[in-house]
Amino acid sequence: xxxxxxxxxxxxxxxxxxxxxxxxxxxxxxxxxxxxxxxxxxxxxxxxxxxxxxxxxxxxxxxxxxxxxxxxxxxxxxxxxxxxxxxxxxxxxxxxxxxxxxxxxxxxxxxxxxxxxxxxxxxxxxxxxxxxxxxxxxxxxxxxxxxxxxxxxxxxxxxxx
Numbered sequence: 001x002x003x004x005x006x007x008x009x010x011x012x013x014x015x016x017x018x019x020x021x022x023x024x025x026x027x028x029x030x031x032x033x034x035x036x037x038x039x040x041x042x043x044x045x046x047x048x049x050x051x052x053x054x055x056x057x058x059x060x061x062x063x064x065x066x067x068x069x070x071x072x073x074x075x076x077x078x079x080x081x082x083x084x085x086x087x088x089x090x091x092x093x094x095x096x097x098x099x100x101x102x103x104x105x106x107x108x109x110x111x112x113x114x115x116x117x118x119x120x121x122x123x124x125x126x127x128x129x130x131x132x133x134x135x136x137x138x139x140x141x142x143x144x145x146x147x148x149x150x151x152x153x154x155x156x157x158x159x160x161x
Contacts, residue, residue: 001127006065011049018044050090057086062151072151073141085144092140097126 018041056063058081061072073089075081081089101122105115130138137147 003065003069003071004123006068007063010064011052014048014052015045017048046094050087053090053093054083054086057081057089058083066151070151070153072149073146074149076145076147078149081146085146089140089144089146092143096138096140097123100126 022041053063057073060067061074061080066072073081075085098119101118102115104110105118110118127138130136133139133142135142135147141147
């Protein structure tokens with residue numbers, strides 16, 4: 001969960017990029033930027049998140065937060081993820097972590113504050129399912145044929161003087 005919280009902090013920073021660019025555009029031109037609509041900004045942020053996760057999972061097996069906590073995502077056989085499998089895992093993660101509470105909130109027409117509370121409650125509940133699952137793996141990892149493993153610490157080489 002510490003890695004999850006750290007990842008959220010990093011994603012918050014990544015999500016600021018489209019907002020800052022839109023604000024600069026409006027300040028300089030005085031015109032409304034087409035990406036300032038709520039839906040467009042959400043899609044843009046989702047695409048940036050996908051690039052971040054898929055790119056790092058398929059090349060290094062770790063995001064920046066996963067490196068800090070020495071966690072690596074691998075296939076069920078222990079190999080590296082392809083871009084297709086990393087994309088599948090990203091989509092499954094979005095559905096598992098965000099889809100359930102937001103679909104429920106949408107179906108029940110909850111106001112934004114209640115929806116936020118439902119999402120936060122789900123962030124606490126969803127990991128508990130992994131405790132009782134085979135191999136203690138998340139649903140999205142079992143679906144995608146991936147698993148989280150402890151990554152060996154990187155060897156630190158002394159710098160030449």
